[in-house]
Amino acid sequence: MNNNISPRIIIGSGGTGGHIYPGIAIADELKKQIPEINILFIGSKNHMEMKEIPKFGYSIEGICISGGKDKFLSIEGFILSIQLIYSFFLVNKIIKKFSPDIVVGTGGFVSFPTLYAAKKNKIPILIQEQNSFPGLTNRIFSRYAHKVCVAYEQSKKYFPKGKTIITGNPVRSEIFQLPSKEKACIHLGLKVEKPIILSIGGSQGANSMNNAWIKGLKKLIELDMQLIWQVGKFDIHRIKKNKMSHHSNFILMDFIENIPTCYAAADIIVSRAGALTISEICLIGKPYILIPFPWSSDDHQNRNAKILEEKEAALIIKNEEIEKKLVDSTIQLVNDSSMKKKMSRNILRLGKPEATNDIVNEILQIIL
Structure with missing residues (x-):
């Protein structure tokens, strides 16, 4: 030196x-x-x-x-x-x-x-x-x-x-300092007593995930479920044209600036299988649905996801099955208390x- x-x-x-x-x-x-x-x-x-x-x-x-x-x-x-x-x-x-x-x-x-x-x-x-x-x-x-x-x-x-x-x-220090669920919901304008799903499409968003949510918005409204939805900068204007996306149960963002608050509010997290997001969720221990990006270099997202799946710490939905399975699988997990507890327990064991x-x-x- x-x-x-x-x-x-x-x-x-x-x-x-x-x-x-x-x-x-x-x-x-x-x-x-x-x-x-x-x-x-x-x-x-x-x-x-x-x-x-x-x-x-x-x-x-x-x-x-x-x-x-x-x-x-x-x-x-x-x-x-x-x-x-x-x-x-x-x-x-x-x-x-x-x-x-x-x-x-x-x-x-x-x-x-x-x-x-x-x-x-x-x-x-x-x-x-x-x-x-x-x-x-x-x-x-x-x-x-x-x-x-x-x-x-x-x-x-x-x-x-x-x-x-x-x-x-390495993860940012804010991940270790999450607010309470109550404070996070107040900050975001969500109801703490209603289920909250956090959907993260990666820093650029995810078109196929967005299409699946659009098809399922009516069902989420009927079940009174809330969605924090990171849609990406390329899709935000298209999705806002859908009237149901403006329902009070939904929060649309092109990019999530305050991810710790969204993590704290969520009951279920749905995301691509980027290594950083996985590492953060292993530390906060929330039930997790992974949708590996099929065109990631060297198929690394699928490899990342399988490690969690083998430990029964997350569910995997293939990209080609998103529109058919995403909404129903998420709803099913929201309503399965024993599965949520099992996944939270297993994913916390993987945190470093x-x-x-x-x-x-x-x-x-x-x-x-």
């Missing part, structure tokens, strides 16, 4: 909330332990991290890169190759100016040029892998990393043995509340 100055850390984090929020959680814990620490994020221009990360008080530098390992044999692949080269030069310039003591990669396409530049400049690397099947970037750079922190036992086999440890996924602290301790051991 540089002598006589505060530690300096770069975090490569972006593309989706599943990569962004673990980076923020790590940064928050670092700041908590070393208030004078200097943290800089590197993200992708025109992606959500450029707006989201500054909300948490951190600086971010944007590079011009978009994802898609499946694009390399196409025109898009040629463009991506140019972006990678240009992004490397940008990150290299940032690293030389910022002079970090370590570079942390949380996966995704933003991490690729960031970790490559760190390797070229002989900066220590720590990798954090969220999924049961690791992403391409993390698999490539794990051989150069000082430490690899993984969330699942199943992913250890893809990384070097001597440097890989199971920590779980010390994950963020353990990852930060590994970072500090490398640089201090």
Whole structure:
């Protein structure tokens, strides 16, 4: 580490909330332990991290890169190759100016040029892998990393043995400080005595989930069930044209800013099988229905979901069965008290509340 100055850390984090929020959680814990620490994020221009990360008080530098390992044999692949080269030069310039003591990669396409530049400049690397099947970037750079922190036992086999440890996924501190259900319902304008379903489609929403809910709105109204519905920015205007979506039992959001409050209010949670959402729900212990995104890279969402299903900690609905099964399966779970208790008990056993602290301790051991 540089002598006589505060530690300096770069975090490569972006593309989706599943990569962004673990980076923020790590940064928050670092700041908590070393208030004078200097943290800089590197993200992708025109992606959500450029707006989201500054909300948490951190600086971010944007590079011009978009994802898609499946694009390399196409025109898009040629463009991506140019972006990678240009992004490397940008990150290299940032690293030389910022002079970090370590570079942390949380996966995704933003991490690729960031970790490559760190390797070229002989900066220590720590990798954090969220999924049961690791992403391409993390698999490539794990051989150069000082430490690899993984969330699942199943992913250890893809990384070097001597440097890989199971920590779980880092989650934001707010997840440990949920308000009471009563306070959450008052804040959201919902009735505490009526069942509440929270539907999370991921940071971009989920069109197929939205279509299933639209078909089931009448049934939910008849049963007097409430729905906190994250529909995504691409679907919000379409869904608002449906008159039933304006019923007082429903709350529509394009993006959920205050997820802890929504978690606290919910009796049942329905979501895609992103690793971060799974890790958060394992800590709060709510009954859970998973709908893996079938086009996720390396089918990682389906792999994540099966781990919970095997432990009887969640139910899985296949994407192609959403419109047929989602609403009825959710209603059935709402009304099954014994199943809800069993799922809550089992999912809590999978939580790793010390994950963020353990990852930060590994970072500090490398640089201090």
